[in-house]
Amino acid sequence: MNGTTLDEMRMIVAVEEHGSLTGAATALGVTQQAVSQRMRALERRWSLSLFTRSARGTRLTDHGTLVAEWAATMVGHAEAFDSAVASLRSDRAAHVRVGASLTIAEHLVPGWLVTYAADPSAAHVELTAVNSVTVAQRVRAGKDDLGFVESPDLPDGLASLVFMRDEVVLVVAPEHPWARRTSVSPAEVARTPLVSREAGSGTRLTLERAVEAITGLGTVVAPAAELSTTAAVRATIMAGGGVGALSARAVRDDLDAGRLRAVRVDGPPMVRPFAAVWDPRRRLAPGASRILEIASAVS
Template identity: 70%
Template sequence: MATSLEELRMLVAVEANGSLTGAARELGVTQQAVSQRMRALERRWGLSLFSRTTRGTVLTDHGVMVAGWAAAVIQQSEGFESAVAALRTVRAARVRVGASLTVAEHLVPHWLVRYAATPDAAHVELTAVNSAAVEHRVRDGRDDLGFVETPDAPEGLAAMVVAHDEVVIVVAPGHTWARRSGIAAEELARTPLLSREAGSGTRLTLERALEAALGPGAVVAPAAELSTTAAIRATVLAGGGVAALSERAVHDDLQAGRLVRVPVLGPSLTRPLAAVWDPRRRLSPAASRILEIAAGRG
């Protein structure tokens, strides 16, 4: 049986209020209902989430950890709902936007919510792919506007930097690197990492920085190539290795201690996040408005 968002909200409410009773009051349900659902979660997951004492019920260490993950899932779900609401706004005009996964997951939802409030906003068609694919789609005319995270200037396209991001090296708390004060570029380059596919801006940023410091061919092949940031993050959380990910994608995990950042001793891994478009084609009013919002001028 799949865990519902309602159950995750209950778990988060228990942590926030410090008791089952407080959670029930916040959610407008009975204390018995919260208690039954939380016991069901414990049985389903095979984990002890709560410590029940004469003074009440508090979360165990596992419970605190799972509640943090649950809060992140709820936040992503709410962002998803808002973005979908913006996408399905019925308008006569259409604007096609392509975005790399980091931008699509962490920035575009906010931009689209703001854009949807624009009078006579166009219907948005969003495609999330890697940076190389975004550039191809804009060149081919399949997208009116694109957002990429590559360190290279896109050939033949107009570009505007709208934000900056940092690629960070992360491991699970139990990994041997978690106790280190830093990792040298040479050791990082010869360590097989969990990685996105070729064409990913995150992967390209790391490889270019290491090759600039150590020379061409210095970076070994990845330990595994996974198609999404979420898949890599989940594998690292499970103790499956080392990864280079966007700081935006793992910010909450780092703050909560679910992941540990390993500083890189040497090259900078900061990269621009840029809007791109074909200068041969005039941007539509809808694409121009989204660009203004992304650049902070909206």
């Protein structure tokens, strides 16, 4: 199968945003025929029906809507990358190495980089998006100048600054039986296999810690699936794949649009810190200090 291009992803996102092939074509500055041909080619390539076509027009299928959500995430990453590249100046040797946990990398870092790139002396930013445990390991090893983590436990041996608090929420698709519940007990959550991030994820650790603290259980049941990105967890839950825990920030739009439903877990909210971390043995470079200043001010 040929790789999907960024232009194709932008095109299907435009169809979802504007509600029709014609609207997408107008927004992209191409012909309606060009959009229609490209979308039919995608359907053939993927062996997947993306649209329903009728005399009243063309609309996305459920699968098409899901693919458009995934594509929007990838287009957002590409735009964040373009912003980072725009920060290059004549001194190409100047760069800042930043590691960020995935929720922070997806939902906060792009805005920080746009602000940072506006500085006349901005250096090139090398961003690595991994889970919180790996971010701390990279900072300790000197691979990154500055890290951002979302774990309930701040890493040992590193200087840290908490700049925000974030809530982890339990979410399901609207058709899931739990969507009709007013709440669920921590014990029920503990024995339910969840769609989850991998071990080392701050989101997963926050949920497990909260449930174990309330129930007194030593551990929760093994996940139904372990996925490496927030976007993959969201998409799987929306497709009816089960129950999962995600940052409230990451699912805010999905909750507002009704694509996901939040399920209250009996007990206190599951809150964890968002923190910047760095090696106190090494002086923060000016670029890293500026990004930390921006993160603390605009988050």
